[in-house]
Amino acid sequence: MIDRALFALEGVRGVLAALLALATTRALLAVGQAWTLASAVVGLWAGEPLAGQTTRIALFFACFVGAQGVRCAQDALLGRYARARVEELRDGLLRTVFEQGARIVQKTGTGSVAALALEGIDQVETYVRLVLPKIVCVVAVPLVVLLCVLPVDWVSGLIMLVMYPVIVFYMGLIGQTAKAAAARQHDEYRRLSNHFVDSVRGIDTLKLLGQDKRHGERIFEVSERFREATVKTLRIATLSGSVLDLISTLSLAAVAIMLGFRLVDGSIAFFPALFVLVLVPEYFKPIREFASDYHASLDGKNALASIQGIVASAKDGEEARRATAEGAAGCGATGREREVLAWSEGAVLELSGVGFSYPDCEALCDVAFSVRGFKRIGIVGASGSGKSTLANVLGGFLAPSAGVVFAAGRRLDDLREPSWQRQVLYIPQDPYLFHATLRENIAFYRPDAADEEVERAVRAMGLEELVAELPEGLGTLVGEGGRALSGGERQRVALARALLDRSRRVLVFDEPTAHLDIETELELKERMLPLMEGRLVFFATHRLHWTHDMDAVIVMEGGRAVEFGAPRALAAQGGAFARLAAQVEGGWR
Numbered sequence: 260m261i262d263r264a265l266f267a268l269e270g271v272r273g274v275l276a277a278l279l280a281l282a283t284t285r286a287l288l289a290v291g292q293a294w295t296l297a298s299a300v301v302g303l304w305a306g307e308p309l310a311g312q313t314t315r316i317a318l319f320f321a322c323f324v325g326a327q328g329v330r331c332a333q334d335a336l337l338g339r340y341a342r343a344r345v346e347e348l349r350d351g352l353l354r355t356v357f358e359q360g361a362r363i364v365q366k367t368g369t370g371s372v373a374a375l376a377l378e379g380i381d382q383v384e385t386y387v388r389l390v391l392p393k394i395v396c397v398v399a400v401p402l403v404v405l406l407c408v409l410p411v412d413w414v415s416g417l418i419m420l421v422m423y424p425v426i427v428f429y430m431g432l433i434g435q436t437a438k439a440a441a442a443r444q445h446d447e448y449r450r451l452s453n454h455f456v457d458s459v460r461g462i463d464t465l466k467l468l469g470q471d472k473r474h475g476e477r478i479f480e481v482s483e484r485f486r487e488a489t490v491k492t493l494r495i496a497t498l499s500g501s502v503l504d505l506i507s508t509l510s511l512a513a514v515a516i517m518l519g520f521r522l523v524d525g526s527i528a529f530f531p532a533l534f535v536l537v538l539v540p541e542y543f544k545p546i547r548e549f550a551s552d553y554h555a556s557l558d559g560k561n562a563l564a565s566i567q568g569i570v571a572s573a574k575d576g577e578e579a580r581r582a583t584a585e586g587a588a589g590c591g592a593t594g595r596e597r598e599v600l601a602w603s604e605g606a607v608l609e610l611s612g613v614g615f616s617y618p619d620c621e622a623l624c625d626v627a628f629s630v631r632g633f634k635r636i637g638i639v640g641a642s643g644s645g646k647s648t649l650a651n652v653l654g655g656f657l658a659p660s661a662g663v664v665f666a667a668g669r670r671l672d673d674l675r676e677p678s679w680q681r682q683v684l685y686i687p688q689d690p691y692l693f694h695a696t697l698r699e700n701i702a703f704y705r706p707d708a709a710d711e712e713v714e715r716a717v718r719a720m721g722l723e724e725l726v727a728e729l730p731e732g733l734g735t736l737v738g739e740g741g742r743a744l745s746g747g748e749r750q751r752v753a754l755a756r757a758l759l760d761r762s763r764r765v766l767v768f769d770e771p772t773a774h775l776d777i778e779t780e781l782e783l784k785e786r787m788l789p790l791m792e793g794r795l796v797f798f799a800t801h802r803l804h805w806t807h808d809m810d811a812v813i814v815m816e817g818g819r820a821v822e823f824g825a826p827r828a829l830a831a832q833g834g835a836f837a838r839l840a841a842q843v844e845g846g847w848r
């Protein structure tokens with residue numbers, strides 16, 4: 260029931276110690292309130308004048324105000340602590356998502372990661388605020404109260420002592436059921452988030468294929484499952500809360516009835532009886548509050564576990580990767596020693612035995628080749644042969660599961676090395692436009708670019724017409740929520756980015772023209788070729804006319820690089836490239 264993940268939070272022990280001190284103080288103040296109230300009432304009952312009770316009444320109010328003060332101090336402490344931890348968690352999660360990129364998002368789901376970063380984080384804050392003080396109160400307050408009741412009336416103390424473990428045992432039983440129900444609810448929520456984001460992203464395709472109605476029904480099914488899981492969790496929470504209330508009320512009644520009988524037969528005086536009666540609710544209050552907040556905070560508990568899981572698995576993977584890289588290098592290379600030098604004419608990139616597997620499929624196997632300097636390398640092959648996966652490995656997005664890479668004199672396990680990524684410009688099939696102005700999108704890698712440079716890039720990539728058409732020219736908002744651009748226009752923006760940032764000397768293209776009609780492709784080709792000058796270029800494509808402009812091609816077949824060489828020589832060789840070339844309409848010359 261007590262969540263170990265909470266104890267992994269930074270500085271939690273110090274906060275628990277402070278909360279323990281505050282809870283003990285509050286319990287003592289509650290005892291003080293019960294004592295002063297009981298003695299004032301007993302005094303009045305005995306016929307003492309009201310004026311004689313002033314000190315007791317003043318002390319009662321002092322204890323009351325003190326208890327409120329302690330509560331405020333506790334809230335302030337928890338508020339600060341929860342906010343700080345939550346900020347750290349958010350940073351950790353976002354850093355992991357940015358560092359691990361596609362891998363994390365593919366594994367966990369875009370919707371789920373977004374829901375965790377937004378709503379999940381808030382749930383964790385509520386969870387930390389609610390549960391930390393309850394963990395402390397549930398131990399400290401009953402102990403203080405019991406220690407004060409036992410010397411005054413051991414019979415009531417004994418009843419309280421016996422009933423407490425019964426309640427804790429019952430809570431443990433309910434807790435297990437509630438935990439399972441909340442975990443199921445959390446899973447359904449993750450599924451719903453992923454489904455929703457996927458549906459919104461794919462809405463055009465779904466409509467185009469006439470699948471929107473059927474997909475709508477599936478969204479309804481997923482939402483229904485989430486609703487059912489939520490109702491089940493609420494049902495358990497409400498029922499168990501009521502039963503717990505009943506048990507603690509019965510325990511309270513048992514103490515009160517025993518006090519009543521003993522008062523009647525004169526075996527207990529009025530003062531101790533009243534003192535105990537006033538104090539007993541304080542004894543059961545923390546466990547009742549713990550039970551009700553426990554259910555309310557279970558989604559925060561699950562969100563915390565998910566976030567910590569994502570961050571920890573990424574960290575483990577990263578450490579294992581580092582350890583293997585350092586072990587493989589045999590020299591404990593760290594930091595600077597792994598930095599890839601700036602790409603130059605004499606630099607060599609070599610892949611040796613590189614493999615990569617998706618959870619259910621091996622996409623690359625034993626890929627090996629070596630390139631030097633500023634070459635244009637085509638990556639060709641049939642659909643599913645591994646072109647995009649190889650482009651992703653070269654771009655530093657995916658870490659191979661096998662093999663090593665030598666890049667500009669550095670031996671690496673993979674190319675997710677920041678000093679390599681800083682040199683790479685990746686242009687995918689469908690470049691992403693940020694929700695920002697067209698100018699900001701073009702100057703993405705060089706936000707400091709002068710206006711003339713941006714305008715030159717606009718002209719070079721044939722974007723002048725678009726800019727003239729837009730209401731605010733380069734200052735028009737584009738991307739999601741802004742003015743939509745066609746596939747060809749997005750591709751031109753991506754190329755303008757490449758033109759603007761000449762410092763990136765490695766270009767990785769992944770089927771950049773796959774979505775474009777042949778006229779647009781040929782027009783763009785004329786604009787792309789000059790960009791390739793003085794750069795190392797990898798160009799994954801299934802359109803073989805590009806290979807005429809390549810210095811060499813890598814031919815992929817079933818995840819293996821089966822051929823590597825100049826296209827003309829490969830075509831003459833009669834192997835895999837020749838077979839591919841034979842499929843080109845009109846032949847490959």
Ligand SMILES: Nc1ncnc2c1ncn2[C@@H]1O[C@H](COP(=O)(O)OP(=O)(O)OP(=O)(O)O)[C@@H](O)[C@H]1O
Nearest residue numbers: 617618620622641642643644645646647648649801
């Ligand atoms: N995210 C993924 N999860 C699981 N398997 C994947 C994933 N992406 C690709 N694959 C599989 O890996 C293999 C190689 O895919 P890849 O996209 O690299 O091939 P490709 O040659 O680029 O294909 P295409 O020309 O159709 O884009 C294929 O069998 C594909 O089904």
